[in-house]
Amino acid sequence: MSVPFLNFKPQHDLLREEMFKAYQMVYDSNWYIMGxxxxxxxxxxxxxxxxxxxxxxxxxxxxxxxxxxxxxxxxGDEVIVPSNTYIATALAVSYTGAKPVFVEPxxxxxxxxxxxxxxxxxxxTKAIMPVHLYGQACEMTEIMDIAKQHGLxxxxxxxxxxxxxxxxxxxxSFGDVNGVSFYPGKNLGALGDAGAVTTNDxxxxxxxxxxxxxxxxxxxxxxxIGHNMRLDELQAAFLSVKLKHLMSFTQQRVExxxxxxxxxKNVGDLILPEVHANASHVYHLYVVRTKHRDELQKHxxxxxxxxxxxxxxxPHLQQAYAHLQLQKGDFPIxxxxxxxxxxxxxxxxxxxxxxxxxxxxxxxxx
Numbered sequence: 001m002s003v004p005f006l007n008f009k010p011q012h013d014l015l016r017e018e019m020f021k022a023y024q025m026v027y028d029s030n031w032y033i034m035g036x037x038x039x040x041x042x043x044x045x046x047x048x049x050x051x052x053x054x055x056x057x058x059x060x061x062x063x064x065x066x067x068x069x070x071x072x073x074x075x076g077d078e079v080i081v082p083s084n085t086y087i088a089t090a091l092a093v094s095y096t097g098a099k100p101v102f103v104e105p106x107x108x109x110x111x112x113x114x115x116x117x118x119x120x121x122x123x124x125t126k127a128i129m130p131v132h133l134y135g136q137a138c139e140m141t142e143i144m145d146i147a148k149q150h151g152l153x154x155x156x157x158x159x160x161x162x163x164x165x166x167x168x169x170x171x172x173s174f175g176d177v178n179g180v181s182f183y184p185g186k187n188l189g190a191l192g193d194a195g196a197v198t199t200n201d202x203x204x205x206x207x208x209x210x211x212x213x214x215x216x217x218x219x220x221x222x223x224x225i226g227h228n229m230r231l232d233e234l235q236a237a238f239l240s241v242k243l244k245h246l247m248s249f250t251q252q253r254v255e256x257x258x259x260x261x262x263x264x265k266n267v268g269d270l271i272l273p274e275v276h277a278n279a280s281h282v283y284h285l286y287v288v289r290t291k292h293r294d295e296l297q298k299h300x301x302x303x304x305x306x307x308x309x310x311x312x313x314x315p316h317l318q319q320a321y322a323h324l325q326l327q328k329g330d331f332p333i334x335x336x337x338x339x340x341x342x343x344x345x346x347x348x349x350x351x352x353x354x355x356x357x358x359x360x361x362x363x364x365x366x
Contacts, residue, residue, distance in 0.1 A: 005306030010349020056231030060181025064092035132161035268366030
């Protein structure tokens with residue numbers, strides 16, 4: 001049987017009536033930008049994320065950029081980022097004029113290694129940007145301690161881990177300011193591009209509200225050079241609906257992961273996800289590793305099983321960052337992950353038949 005890498009249909013069938021009501025409400029309101037739906041969602045998401053402020057913006061990349069800009073990070077500064085992440089993390093730093101400084105991950109959790117952060121801190125370092133990769137929380141207690149000791153800001157990239165925790169505290173609530181993505185494929189996904197900034201600092205929150213809206217808090221009064229990076233009413237309304245179901249969908253992801261973990265242990269040379277003792281994992285992605293990655297991917301695709309590689313080229317080897325003059329071999333852990341990682345189907349609503357088909361195909365390959 002065919003199993004797509006990602007399938008929205010089960011959750012969208014469940015939410016159809018609520019989502020259509022949300023659409024009709026926005027349509028009939030005749031108010032489509034910066035209205036009540038946005039205000040309501042911001043309050044709801046702030047409550048969910050255990051922060052005082054959530055500011056809706058256009059997407060996750062813009063959320064990270066605005067967070068950095070609100071901290072006045074710019075030309076001549078350095079920001080520590082993981083060597084294995086989606087390039088948006090580094091791009092947000094580059095947008096400010098600062099330099100991304102790559103740091104290797106823990107080879108077991110794939111998240112940025114606090115000990116390697118320590119080694120990378122220099123006189124120009126202004127912030128640390130941990131990424132809660134694939135759905136697992138970073139070692140945030142240790143990272144926050146390092147930041148405090150060295151007088152650094154922390155900006156969490158929480159694009160993939162809505163609801164994950166470290167030592168019982170939710171991701172997106174640790175940093176000075178944090179960015180989250182609501183891209184459709186995320187655990188909490190809009191029906192288009194969307195994102196938010198989270199913070200407990202009221203001054204940062206107010207500045208970002210201005211920055212996202214042409215540098216203006218009062219119409220036609222522009223306090224600084226800002227941007228058009230707003231979250232529209234329709235996406236905010238959709239997100240309010242989906243937020244109510246997020247933890248239920250997350251539990252389904254955890255259950256799918258448990259099935260994979262049980263059935264795929266000791267299969268071939270597969271390395272399965274490893275969760276830090278103090279962290280939780282919300283399984284935005286279920287990533288396996290094998291030296292036979294390309295062959296396994298081809299086999300699965302031939303069996304109708306969808307897969308993706310997250311991510312085939314580390315940021316330091318992308319042409320976009322050739323100016324940093326980094327070479328293959330400079331970040332061997334990130335490069336090995338890029339060569340061996342494969343993401344297999346993971347979505348709320350996967351049936352037992354779906355899961356068993358994926359497992360059977362993997363086992364047949366080995």
